[in-house]
Amino acid sequence: MNTDTAINVKDLTFSYKADPENNAIENINLSIPRGQFVVIMGPSAAGKSTLANSLNGLIPGFLKGKYKGEVLVNGKAVKGREVSEMAREIGLVFQDFEAQLFSTNVNLEIAFGPENFGIEREEIVRRIEKVIKTVKLEGFENRQPATLSGGQKQRLAIGSVLATYPDIICMDEPTTDLDPIGKIGIFNIAKELHASSQFTLLIVEHETEEALHADRLIMMKGGQVLKDGKPGELLRDVDFTDEIGIMSLHIPSYFYRLLHMEQKELPLTPEDGAAVFREKKLSFNENQYAEILRKEDEREASYGDTVLTVDKLIHVYPNGNKAVDDISFKVREREFMAVLGHNGSGKTTLVKHFNALLAPTEGDVTIYGKNTRDHSIFEIGKEIGYVFQNPDHQIFADTVFDEVAFSPKIRGVDKEEIKERVHEALKAVDLVGYEEEDPFSLSKGERQRVAVASILSAKPKIIVL
Template sequence: MSEPAIKVTELSYRYRGEKHSALDSITLTVERGEFLVVMGASEAGKSTLAACMNGLIPHFHKGRLRGDVVVLGRNTREYKVAQMAEVVGLVFQDFEAQLFSTNVELEVAFGPENFAVEREEIKRRIDESLAYVGLEAFRHRPPSTLSGGQKQKLAIASVLAMHPQVLVMDEPTTDLDPISKLGIFQITNQLRKRNDITLIVVEHETEEVLHADRIALIQDGRLVKIGDVRAILQEVDLLESLGVMPLGIPRFFKAMGYEELPLTPDEGVQAFQAEGWRLDDQAHQDLVVADQAAIAAHTEPIIQCRGLEHTYPNGVKALHGIDMDIMAGDMVAIVGQNGSGKTTLAKHFNALLFPTAGEVLVHGRPTKEQGVFKIGQKIGYVFQNPDHQIFSDTVFDEVAFSPRLRKLPEDQIKQRVSEALAAVGLTGMEEEDPFSLTKSGRQRVAVASVLAARPEVLILDEPTTGLDYAEQRGLMDMVKQLNEKGSTIIFVTHHMWVVAEYAQKVYVIKDGKVFLHGTTREVFAHEQELMEASLRPPHFVQFSNRLGKTILTPDEMLRCIHTGA
């Protein structure tokens, strides 16, 4: 009975029409009941590996497979996906596309129905699975009315109802707010404690993987390292070089010359106190003063909301009276739970939506008087999914789209395109086909195409979603540079570390209202309130809060620390 749950031997795979292998001789064994996390940069082959587990590779995708994947004695070459589904459940990142039923119950029933499970048993499994993920109260609701986190929980329930022995989740939390993420990980954690289920989770978020047994690190389709979670998370430099975000706490302790690195806020606080270290009041006060000074330097209002309300035509009221002032030169983060109204709010800034009560002023004039075409020249909006706007054959044409619509002369268009491409680091890519770029490449093209209109304000809706750590940093560094050159930046995000490291000002939106706002440091000091808004500061900030002072990055802490020596 010691047969492993999953045995992968010399697995290589190349998608049809690609030059490089997506997977390159991977060999690994996962024991029954184990919880393995797969991490790595974008395009490293994580999703490909996940798709190999239930036979989507080689049966659904086209390409060349070498080596073998055997799951509970079933070789994926010999079993169809639908047959593998009896033992392997797969949850996808995109929770919209994987749900297709008209109510929650039927969504869960679909899997068991395919295996001709008796109706009474299906009913029992619906109850059981919905209770497991905490969606009992929603059983008659259409999935489209659920929040993002609930949708992903439903996707998990619908797979659990098939009673899989192996559950594979491909970046299940990418599009979720921090507390919804936590909800998904609580479910994974519950599952981990069961011996009858083996878990494989592809994940970007380092903080969430602490409960796993092992981590496999993948780069360019190769298995770089596999090992115990604690051992891997201590390898701060290795993680960073692979495009995986290292935890802030071990990063800090490593800089302090530690060897056995604490990982969690608890461990961090213990180690900190055991060393007898202190945080310097004056140094911390300097940080606070610097924050205030940065904001006070911006005095010219660009976007002002006055009692802004918005009710959609179907009667849903998304915004309940928002007041805010965005000043020229600000770098502002708008955060909040899935469905809190962040995106609805942001769409008012460039007149895509108009207030149903109250008003939004741009340069002191109501957006209603100006309209999206005119405001679009001053306020650029980058949508969350670059694939919602890219349509040209070349990067040049895509970026030139906006200036051409505004009928600029050809030499000016050329100049604007090359400026915009330089700003996003894509100089020289003019003739490339945008569709052949990676997600982060397409995201950059999307930003460039908005920059080409030379807006004063740049709004980015979840710019870092779906990118790996290195790409997220690259993109945000670029945005920060734009801000330093004078652009006003507003970004909507779920990534709290991005807020901690890049925002000057934060607005927390909850139920269509401004729930908290202030400098990033002020907002992150209110952990309890953030929790109520389904948000949570990064581990490192939690760690500093426990030490009595809100400190946003390891570098800041290094400046504030007193070792007593």
């Protein structure tokens, strides 16, 4: 047994019981040394989450299907071991992080793992305090997890795993619901963990910039490992990242396309890019910049009448938390508006007022002249479509077709037009051919696209994502 190897994957192939003819992962071979920081990257349905779930025994112990090959963690085979036993060695933060939160407050959520391992109370208290600071949840110790924002829930899920002090930590897309500062914070946590030799760290991620922090980058598509190497080298290959459906790093992509530089010489970071600018004595074209501003003015002039009005909106939750405080603005037809803010700033609370999912504590929200206080969600839904932050809160049908067809069907659209709308919506999100699939057998990225398609098929005048 090689004590320097944390994870060894040999010829691993797996297909889910719901889709036995298609391998979610195929012939995976990996050896991950102890203490290494690895990022696994790939487009939706690449097999990243399936691989992650194979490492701690969820596959094949809990998620059933055809399983071939072998996974060794700390030299011992995973297959046949209980997930509870594996949890001492490898901690997994789910992609669907809300699925692993169940306690009645933040402190109890973090304490759950150590308590089940029989850790002494004084040590548990010490771990809670340390983890709360690490994941930046000070002041939320007694809050119910259900009342936290999406990003705060994600940080709590990470904290609950950190508290168990496993040898290996695997985070499945741990920054999906975090703001930019929150993402930096999580990767700072990752770097701190990596600095401690007792931790081996795996992060499944779709954001290329964060991968630069890792020792190693594994790129997957179609259930297979396509490339495995140093992040800087792989992320300079702009053609390859584009080809497999990963968004390229902005800096090397710009320099490659605009200056036609050799890929091996491309800068990776803004600092590197600035150095190349100085070295090559490059400058921005002021006339082109002025043209961009002129087009912005033209676009604004094309906006139509006001379609959404928010007037002195205040929302206070039953626990006394004032999530929205005196907000007023208007949105015009054809306008593209972004609502930005850090986690817990009230973004989701604000937009849930647009389609009457929440009622104002004070103030008014008006959609096409209809005050949301005076109309049902069904009535407001004719004008505005809302895609939930978590697609699993929105999806319920047995097939993708039925999910996307639901809204036009309940509004009395005839069968032929429903078929047409479903096809158009699925084409828009690149899911044509998935009509008879069970939505919950799809990857999270694909489920998000199903949720978007289910709104597009209703043809609302306003879409909130």
